[in-house]
Amino acid sequence: MSTFEPDDGLDALLRESLHGAADTVMPSGDGLSRIQNRVAARRSRQRWMRPTMALGSAAVVSLVAIGAYAAAHRGGTDTIKTPVATQPPTQTPTAEPTATPTTPAAPVVAFPRRAIFPFVSAKDERAWEQQAAASSPAWQSDPQTVASSWVANVLQVSSLHVTRQISTPTKVDVVLGRDQADGSSTRPIDVTTVHLVKYGKAWIVTGATDGSGLLRIASPGAGAKVSSPLVVSGPGGGVDRAALVQVRDATTPASYGEGHTGSFGVQGWSTSVSFSSPSSSVGVVIVVERSNADGLPARVAAEQVRFGSGSVVAASQYFYGIKGGRVTKFAASNGAAVTYLTTQQPGGPASDPQLVGGDVYFLRATGPCSVALHKVSTNTSNGMPRELDVADPDSSYGITGFAVSSSTRFTYYEQACDPAKTPQARLVLADSVNDHGSWKRSIDFSSQPPMVIADPSYEPTTGSTAYIDAIVQSGTSRYLARYDEFKTGSPTPSRNACPGYDINNGRPWALETDANGTVWFATQTGSSMQVVKCVAGGQTAIVAFTVPGNLQPKDVDVSSDGSVLLTDSDGQIWRWDGSGDPHQLSPSQPVTDVTW
Numbered sequence: 024m025s026t027f028e029p030d031d032g033l034d035a036l037l038r039e040s041l042h043g044a045a046d047t048v049m050p051s052g053d054g055l056s057r058i059q060n061r062v063a064a065r066r067s068r069q070r071w072m073r074p075t076m077a078l079g080s081a082a083v084v085s086l087v088a089i090g091a092y093a094a095a096h097r098g099g100t101d102t103i104k105t106p107v108a109t110q111p112p113t114q115t116p117t118a119e120p121t122a123t124p125t126t127p128a129a130p131v132v133a134f135p136r137r138a139i140f141p142f143v144s145a146k147d148e149r150a151w152e153q154q155a156a157a158s159s160p161a162w163q164s165d166p167q168t169v170a171s172s173w174v175a176n177v178l179q180v181s182s183l184h185v186t187r188q189i190s191t192p193t194k195v196d197v198v199l200g201r202d203q204a205d206g207s208s209t210r211p212i213d214v215t216t217v218h219l220v221k222y223g224k225a226w227i228v229t230g231a232t233d234g235s236g237l238l239r240i241a242s243p244g245a246g247a248k249v250s251s252p253l254v255v256s257g258p259g260g261g262v263d264r265a266a267l268v269q270v271r272d273a274t275t276p277a278s279y280g281e282g283h284t285g286s287f288g289v290q291g292w293s294t295s296v297s298f299s300s301p302s303s304s305v306g307v308v309i310v311v312e313r314s315n316a317d318g319l320p321a322r323v324a325a326e327q328v329r330f331g332s333g334s335v336v337a338a339s340q341y342f343y344g345i346k347g348g349r350v351t352k353f354a355a356s357n358g359a360a361v362t363y364l365t366t367q368q369p370g371g372p373a374s375d376p377q378l379v380g381g382d383v384y385f386l387r388a389t390g391p392c393s394v395a396l397h398k399v400s401t402n403t404s405n406g407m408p409r410e411l412d413v414a415d416p417d418s419s420y421g422i423t424g425f426a427v428s429s430s431t432r433f434t435y436y437e438q439a440c441d442p443a444k445t446p447q448a449r450l451v452l453a454d455s456v457n458d459h460g461s462w463k464r465s466i467d468f469s470s471q472p473p474m475v476i477a478d479p480s481y482e483p484t485t486g487s488t489a490y491i492d493a494i495v496q497s498g499t500s501r502y503l504a505r506y507d508e509f510k511t512g513s514p515t516p517s518r519n520a521c522p523g524y525d526i527n528n529g530r531p532w533a534l535e536t537d538a539n540g541t542v543w544f545a546t547q548t549g550s551s552m553q554v555v556k557c558v559a560g561g562q563t564a565i566v567a568f569t570v571p572g573n574l575q576p577k578d579v580d581v582s583s584d585g586s587v588l589l590t591d592s593d594g595q596i597w598r599w600d601g602s603g604d605p606h607q608l609s610p611s612q613p614v615t616d617v618t619w
Contacts, residue, residue, distance in 0.1 A: 132193070135220050137229040137246050137327045139273045140173040141602075143305040148223050166190075166226040170197035170217035173228050176602070177276055178309050179541075179558040180320050181565055183214055195219045195226065198234065205316040212314075215323035231309075231325040237261060238312050238322040241291075245326040251280065253328075255308055256293035264288060266312045270298040273305040273327065275601025276556070276567070277585025278539040299538065301330045302584030318562070339582040342619035343383050343401070346612055348372030350383055350399055355586075355619065358596055358608030364399045365410050373397070375478065378618040379427045384413065386422055392440035394421035396433070414453065419444060426491060428481040429538070434491055434508070436475040447471045450479075452491070452508050466506065468514045473497040477578070479506075480536040492520040492542055494531050501530050503542065503557075521557035524564035529553060532576040538583070543567070545576035545589055552576050554589055554599070568599045577615045588617045 134145035141163055142148040151163060162168040167185050174180050183199040190196075200213040216234045219226045230245060237260045243249055255268045269281040280298030306328050314321035342355050343364070350364040350373055364383060365373060371388025378384075378401070387397045387410075396414040416422050416437040425435035438448045448468035468474060479493035482505075489508040494501055495515055505518035521542050529546030536542045542557040552570040557563065567587065574591040581587050587599045594613020599605035 132222060134222055135227050135229050138222075138227045139230065139305070139307050139325075139327045140177055140228040141169060141274060142222075142225060142227060143273050143303070145222070148225050148227075152224055161224075163225040166195040166219045167197050169219060169226045169228060170199065174199055174215065174217065174231070174323070175565065177274065178271065178307070178323070178325060179276060179278070179556075179563070179565070180214075180309075180311065180323055181558075181563045182319060186211070186213060193221045195221075201319065203314055203316055203319070203321070212321065214320050215325075230327065231323060233312075233322040233324050235322065238266065238310060238324050240308060240310055240324050240326055243308070243328060246329065248329045248331055249306075249308075250331055251299075252295045252297040253308075254293060254295050255282070255310070257291060257310065257324075259287055259289040259291040262288040263315065264292075264312060266292060266310050268294050268296055269309050269311075270296050270328070271307050271309060272301060272303060272585060272601070273307050274303075275585045277302065277601060278541065279306070281539065299583060304330050306330055339584060339586060339619045342580070342582075342588055342617050343376045343378055344610075344614040344617045345373055345376060345385070346610075346614065350376055350385055352401070353610065353614070353617075355598065355608075358610035358614070360611065362403060364401065364403065364408060366407060368410075375424070375616045376618045377425070377427060377478070379429065379431070383618065384425070384427050384433075386425070388421075389415075392419055392421055394423070396422055396425055396435060417449070420449070424475060424478040426479045426481050428484065428489070430484065432481075432489070432508070434479055434481075436479065436493075438471070438474075445469060448474060450475060450493075450506065450514070464509075464511050466511050466514055473515045476501065476531075477533045478535075480534055480542075482536050483538055483540050490518075490520075492534060492536050494534055494544070500526065502526060503531060503534065503544065503561075519561065521555075521561040521564055523557060523562045524555060533579045535579055535581050537581045541581075543579055543581050543587065545579040547573075547575055549573060552589065552591065554579060554587060568605050570597055570605060578617055580618050582619045586619075588619060590615050590617055 134148070142151065162172065167188060171183070171185060174183055183201050186198045186200040188195060188197050197217045197219065198213050199215050199217065200211055202209045203212045213234050215231045217231045218229050220229055233239065239257050240255065241257045242255065243253070253270060263286065265286050266284045267281060268284060270279045271277065272279070279301050280296050282294035282296040284292040284294045307325050308328050309323065309325040311320050312322040313319060339355050341361065342353050344351055344353055346360055349367060352361040352364060353359065354361055368387065370390070373385045373387050376383045376385040381401050382398045383401060384396060384398045386394050389395045393416060395412060395416065397410055398413050399410045400408040402408060414433065414435060419440050420437040421440060422435045422437050425433060427433045432454055434450065434452045436448065436450050446467040446469045448471055450466040452464045454462050474496055476494040476496050479491050482490040482492060491506045491508055493504050493506065495504040497515055503520040503524070504516050505520040506516055529548040531544045531546050534542060534544035542561065544555055546553045546555060551572060552574050554567045555564050556567050558565065570589065574593070576589065577592045578590045579587065585601050589597045589599070589605065592615065594615045596608040596610060596614055596617060597605040598608055
């Protein structure tokens with residue numbers, strides 16, 4: 024066993040150095056237990072390891088002593104590099120696993136339950152996104168354009184412009200107004216505030232309110248399921264007020280019914296609206312209050328309603344026209360002929376069909392100078408239906424245009440075959456198509472022009488009043504005339520069925536007034552055909568759609584669901600379903616006159 028003698032405090036310096044090295048060692052959490060285990064294992068080996076350890080300890084002590092001596096004598100010119108003792112590696116305590124930081128997922132935004140326009144379901148919006156991916160920019164992505172389009176084209180409230188916008192990241196209120204004329208002065212007014220929410224890439228209209236709060240819909244509530252007749256009511260406020268209430272489709276211009284509140288003031292207002300079967304499950308109730316100063320809209324409120332499944336009808340699947348001189352049923356999707364309703368007749372070809380109820384009325388040439396009004400049922404379950412005679416013209420006259428009302432009253436325009444005959448034409452009005460009518464009145468046209476162009480059309484009957492709209496040509500000019508069915512008078516009445524239309528924008532060639540009183544007519548501008556609709560009592564004319572090209576319109580017809588058929592003089596057919604551009608159908612033969 025070796026012993027070490029003390030040498031001038033060297034042992035103290037060695038102990039200090041060893042303690043300093045030990046203080047830098049930081050054991051891990053389980054370091055103590057591991058050290059204890061190692062110590063126990065080493066004790067069993069100490070008997071044969073002691074001689075070796077003695078020799079090793081002497082060497083270590085010598086090296087440390089040399090290092091300590093060098094540290095105490097650093098002033099010398101010679102530098103002695105001492106070996107650095109290798110410390111055992113420290114072990115960092117094992118940390119609990121942590122999740123990798125990620126970007127928070129965007130919240131899922133639900134499709135708005137009160138959606139009205141331009142989409143009423145998330146499926147419709149997603150389909151639009153896929154179709155519109157290649158086109159940019161899309162108007163559905165701009166809240167101001169969406170609001171303006173909805174109010175002007177769907178609600179049929181024109182002459183409004185955006186005055187301001189109130190925005191949040193997901194909601195926008197677009198305020199629409201106009202300049203109100205009052206005597207010789209005008210002043211800007213706000214008419215309605217359209218509420219929109221963001222879904223996907225589109226802005227969705229959820230309703231409209233009157234910013235002043237004076238015009239409100241108290242019942243039905245927004246999103247309520249409704250049926251006909253519908254009672255719509257609201258609170259009063261002010262004096263000498265009246266409002267128009269309409270039940271309309273959500274995304275197309277189709278109007279299903281309307282009612283008038285009459286005068287109301289502090290007592291509130293209420294009206295009952297009967298409406299026809301809608302073509303979709305989502306609609307809108309709109310209330311319009313007009314200004315006493317200029318008769319134009321002053322306040323507008325609108326909200327979503329839903330129709331029961333039993334009241335919804337499918338879009339028109341068929342239309343009727345003439346193929347090979349026979350009344351024919353066509354598929355509305357592409358214009359393909361489905362079946363014939365009449366047989367070949369020796370008296371001459373049929374023309375000019377009009378569908379009223381379950382019957383198609385049409386003109387049949389019955390002689391060299393005689394064209395009569397006939398009808399045929401659309402029911403072919405028992406084979407080819409029988410063709411019936413409805414009205415015959417006066418002797419030496421032939422019918423060139425006609426209209427049949429929903430109550431089966433009718434009117435027709437007959438022209439003389441002899442240019443020397445007086446009068447040259449008559450507008451004949453009859454009370455019923457049964458037994459050729461029990462009474463008739465006529466408006467005589469002593470010479471032509473003036474003359475009626477194409478078919479006239481009945482306005483919806485209100486009480487004992489019935490009006491007939493027609494295109495009248497006087498010289499080279501044309502206008503939309505309004506005749507009183509129960510009064511004979513001038514062949515060019517002073518009443519204008521569409522005073523809001525500027526005739527310089529295009530001459531009308533064909534017209535139809537739908538069940539809601541909207542006058543639709545086709546014009547030729549020189550560079551396109553346009554279908555225009557007159558709303559708000561004819562004070563406002565709006566272009567519904569355009570077909571480019573210098574084509575001449577021949578016929579226009581509106582279905583109960585608001586879809587429109589347009590033909591030209593070459594027998595081409597276009598179908599328009601309430602928004603966007605029309606698409607052309609492809610019948611196997613030209614079809615110039617259509618109905619559905």
